[in-house]
Every structure is written in structure tokens, then in C-alpha cells.
Amino acid sequence: MRAVIFDFFGTLTDPAAEALRPGTFAETAAALGVPAEAFRAAMVASFPERIVGALGGTRETLRAMAHRCGAEPDHERLDRAVATHHAGAERVRTPRGGALAVLDHLRARDFRLGLLSDCASELSEAWPETVYADRIDVPVFSWREGRRKPDPRLYAVAAERLGVPAEECWFVGDGGGREHDGARRAGMRPVLVTNAGYPGASGTRVDPDTYLPEHRIDELDELIRLLGTACDNG
Structure with missing residues (x-):
């Protein structure tokens, strides 16, 4: 072998570290300006799409999640959300x-x-x-x-x-x-x-x-x- x-x-x-994931989702939701529970539900439901690249990169994915939560983040808010999301992902890994x-x-x-x-x-x-x-x-x-x-x-x-x-x-x-x-x-x-x-x-x-x-x-x-x-x- x-x-x-x-x-x-x-x-x-x-x-x-998986126990940290809900908290990191809440941080990203706050940065996006959407309700934490709605964002978490959107992330969980979209898992099959996200892991095969169907929603694009992190920036495109977070924009899609915001849309599903009824929000339209501007460029600055989206930049903050991407940075926050990557920081949370680093803790989980x-x-x-x-x-x-x-x-x-x-x-x-x-x-x-x-x-x-x-x-x-x-x-x-x-x-x-x-x-x-x-x-x-x-x-x-x-x-x-x-x-x-x-x-x-x-x-x-x-x-x-x-x-x-x-x-x-x-x-x-x-x-x-x-x-x-x-x-x-x-x-x-x-x-x-x-x-x-x-x-x-x-x-x-x-x-x-x-x-x-x-x-x-x-x-x-x-x-x-x-x-x-x-x-x-x-």
C-alpha cells in the first residue's frame, strides 16, 4: 500500500470544532444583515448545491444566501460577510x-x-x-x-x-x-x-x-x- x-x-x-459552525453562521448572517436562523436554514438546505460548486465561490454563494433570506447586500456589506465567513471557516478547520x-x-x-x-x-x-x-x-x-x-x-x-x-x-x-x-x-x-x-x-x-x-x-x-x-x- x-x-x-x-x-x-x-x-x-x-x-x-464542528460545534462552532452554528456560531460562525450567525456571525456571517450578522455581517450580511439577515436573520441568523434564516441564514442557517438556507446554508443547510443548500449544502448539496454548495459542495458541487453549483452556487460559485464564497462571494457568489453568500449573495445567493442573502437573496434566499430576502436581502440584497451592497458590495461593502458583502465584502465584510465574505471576510467573516472565511474567518469562521478557519476556526472550524x-x-x-x-x-x-x-x-x-x-x-x-x-x-x-x-x-x-x-x-x-x-x-x-x-x-x-x-x-x-x-x-x-x-x-x-x-x-x-x-x-x-x-x-x-x-x-x-x-x-x-x-x-x-x-x-x-x-x-x-x-x-x-x-x-x-x-x-x-x-x-x-x-x-x-x-x-x-x-x-x-x-x-x-x-x-x-x-x-x-x-x-x-x-x-x-x-x-x-x-x-x-x-x-x-x-
């Missing part, structure tokens, strides 16, 4: 404890590292400035690709760009978006990060996976032992 492809939210990020060390360890072991994330525009736009960017060889964002997990084309794209056959890739994620079943069907070896130490984290998963992988770990740093054992066993 020569490559490891990671999910992003709840896998590389702190699962507890705080790395989980030990995640960066795991990535550094795997790179030192010559694993190719990929990312496969169902995400809206915020992550893709900010990616080059994140602490993850220099550690991931190939990031694949649903927003840029125009499709979401478990679409087999996403897994094929990730493997192709890594230059590694799908059969030689691990896929590591917390189980949202039916991602493990997608990885299994693509020929990858899936690993579930249960996040057992984060009460309530499973409730934030969108379209949770009903397929339960053979390989399961509670914390991300257990991946090092799992991969090391698998490699030792050939």
Missing part, C-alpha cells in the same frame, strides 16, 4: 490533536498523501494558506470536481493524480457521505475513524455510511500502528 487518502472534516480536523504529526510521519515513510473532501468553496479557496497544504500531495475537492462522495470518479481522480493504483491506496475517514463504501467499491482499503472520544461527533456526519469497514480506529494516531502492521504483514 503506497498511498493514504484522507477525508477532511472530522478526520484531519478537530471533530469538536482547526487540526485535530496529532493530525499534523501523523501526516509528517507518513510522509517520512514515503507514503503519497491525498485528500478527498466533500466541501464548499471556503476550503478550496483557502487551501494554499492552510497548515495542511504542504503536507498533502494531492487535494481533491468536491466543489472543484462538481461531484460528491461516493461518486467513483472522485476516488479514481484521487488515485490517478497520486500516481498510485486504487488497490494500493488506503482511505481514512469518519464515515460521512458514504465515503467508505465508495472507497471499497473503488478498490481502496477503507479505515473508519470512529471519533469515540468526541461525544456527539457522529451526529454531524452528513449522509452517514452504512458500510462498516474491517479496519477501525478511535483516534487518528492509531493509523501509524495500523499501517505499520499491515506493511509488516505484506
Whole structure:
């Protein structure tokens, strides 16, 4: 096995940080000048559109959300809302404890590292400035690709760009978006990060996976032992 492809939210990020998302939405709503609950409802309802790029970038998305809330923000208000929204998104993508060390360890072991994330525009736009960017060889964002997990084309794209056959890739994620079943069907070896130490984290998963992988770990740093054992066993 020569490559490891990671999910992003709840896998590389702190699962507890998801609890910050409603507050960040409220901050963006205030900057847009729309009711917080109406904005939150619009964001939740538009998730399937936002993660495949159907609403454009963050600025275009927030303009669309404002329209759905009955508002027409001017350029200055929209500028403030975009800045506020990006700042909130940065807090939500705080790395989980030990995640960066795991990535550094795997790179030192010559694993190719990929990312496969169902995400809206915020992550893709900010990616080059994140602490993850220099550690991931190939990031694949649903927003840029125009499709979401478990679409087999996403897994094929990730493997192709890594230059590694799908059969030689691990896929590591917390189980949202039916991602493990997608990885299994693509020929990858899936690993579930249960996040057992984060009460309530499973409730934030969108379209949770009903397929339960053979390989399961509670914390991300257990991946090092799992991969090391698998490699030792050939």
C-alpha cells in the first residue's frame, strides 16, 4: 500500500470544532444583515448545491444566501460577510490533536498523501494558506470536481493524480457521505475513524455510511500502528 487518502472534516480536523459552525453562521448572517436562523436554514438546505460548486465561490454563494433570506447586500456589506465567513471557516478547520504529526510521519515513510473532501468553496479557496497544504500531495475537492462522495470518479481522480493504483491506496475517514463504501467499491482499503472520544461527533456526519469497514480506529494516531502492521504483514 503506497498511498493514504484522507477525508477532511472530522478526520484531519478537530471533530469538536464542528460545534462552532452554528456560531460562525450567525456571525456571517450578522455581517450580511439577515436573520441568523434564516441564514442557517438556507446554508443547510443548500449544502448539496454548495459542495458541487453549483452556487460559485464564497462571494457568489453568500449573495445567493442573502437573496434566499430576502436581502440584497451592497458590495461593502458583502465584502465584510465574505471576510467573516472565511474567518469562521478557519476556526472550524482547526487540526485535530496529532493530525499534523501523523501526516509528517507518513510522509517520512514515503507514503503519497491525498485528500478527498466533500466541501464548499471556503476550503478550496483557502487551501494554499492552510497548515495542511504542504503536507498533502494531492487535494481533491468536491466543489472543484462538481461531484460528491461516493461518486467513483472522485476516488479514481484521487488515485490517478497520486500516481498510485486504487488497490494500493488506503482511505481514512469518519464515515460521512458514504465515503467508505465508495472507497471499497473503488478498490481502496477503507479505515473508519470512529471519533469515540468526541461525544456527539457522529451526529454531524452528513449522509452517514452504512458500510462498516474491517479496519477501525478511535483516534487518528492509531493509523501509524495500523499501517505499520499491515506493511509488516505484506
